Amino acid sequence: MDGDRVEIDGGIMEGGGQILRVSTALSCLLGLPLRVRRIRAGRSQPGLRPQHLSGLEMVRDLCDGKLNGGEIGSTEITFTPGKIKGGTHIADTKTAGSVCLLMQVAMPCVLFAASPSELHLKGGTNAEMAPQIDYTVMVFKPIVEKFNFTFNCDIKRRGYYPQGGGEVVVQMSPVKELSPINLTDRGTVTKIYGRAFVAGALPIKLAKDMSAAAVRCIRREIRDLYINIQPVREPDDQAVGTGSGIIIVAETSTGCLLAGSSLGKRGKNADKVGIEAAEKLLQNLKHGGTVDDSLQDQLIIFMALAKGVSRVKSGPITLHTQTAIHFAEQLTKAKFTVTKSEEEDPSNDTYIIECQGMGMINAHL
Secondary structure (H helix, E strand, O other): OHHHOEEEEOOOOOOOHHHHHHHHHHHHHHOOOEEEEOOOOOOOOOOOOHHHHHHHHHHHHHOOOEEEOOOOOOOOEEEEOOOOOOEEEEEEOOOOOEHHHHHHHHHHHHHOOOOOEEEEEEEEOOOOOOOOHHHHHHHHHHHHHHHOOOEEEEEEEEEEOOOEOEEEEEEEOOOOOOOOOEEOOOOOEEEEEEEEEEEOOOOHHHHHHHHHHHHHHHHOOOOOOOEEEEEEEOOHHHEEOOEEEEEEEEEEOOOOEEEEEEEOOOOOOHHHHHHHHHHHHHHHHHOOOOEOOOOHHHHHHHHHHOOOEEEEEEOOOOHHHHHHHHHHHHHOOOEEEEEEOOOOOOOOOOEEEEEEOOOOOOOOO
16 A cells, blocks of 8 residues: 555644644545654654544544554554444543544544444543633534534533543534535624633632633723623532633624633633633734634635535634645645735735635445
8 A cells, every 4th residue: 555655744834733633534534545754743742642642543443444653652653544434432542632632633534424423532621732622612613513514512521631531522423515614704793701610629719800800801992792701610520630711702793703712720820811811812803804713724624525615714824724724735636725805904914715625425325
């Protein structure tokens, strides 16, 4: 098979785990044998970390594939996909590695399985350098379902850095094909809401402080909207370890959702956590795009697989998004163009990401 393997350089552009997730998922979907070299060469600790390995192993099991080089620290793997099957699959990082990143690699694959799937994803639910599970449920889910599929995400237990221990169960049925999306009209912000949470040894007062600081910060820019950020203490039987954080979502008249979030950590003042999330949200609202910078790159693989032309208006294109586009084009027949949006307001730094999708068809259905 080696003559036909697609060669991927995991050290270029963003140089992180995302290259592995996008290329493995597409390899699985397209039946393309893959070799990834220089895995995460752009990171301070290169090679596979537990969450990358458990993601790879889950995709291998999803499609009865073969994986070589699958050990912690490995900088090169080869992957030979088989046939995607539904059913129950478990991925456990055994660390605080993000369950949301596990979901990113598995979800496109199980959409084109032969039967419904149930994914048990174990690890960190609210981790640094990854979307929080609240973001996945509140923002990613309603928007990605515009590609014409649905999934259920049940948060069984939350897990925080350093030990993880969270569990999320994702259920989804396969589809025949994905519809393209058109997210180019931002509309006006109609409401702002969110949740500030504490778990474990932390008092609810911290959640209230995060919420109040965030509201004050947003009020300076947006005066006339009701802002509802609920302070919550996670029930002890539904959370492992001690953690805190906040997510704030702005919903618009056209159904767009943009967010800002932040995590607490030891020595970090609660007000600062709230203000950080509020500032991220305001920054995402300022550019005039229909998606925030966390969602931008997560939509690329679905745009590439969809049948027809998808268009998304975004703020400045992140390196994660450029990387996702590069590998989606390398592996599929999808064609992307990114053009500066012709805005009435020249101060808006917005772009249109357009994709002629490959029109993946589920052969099993």
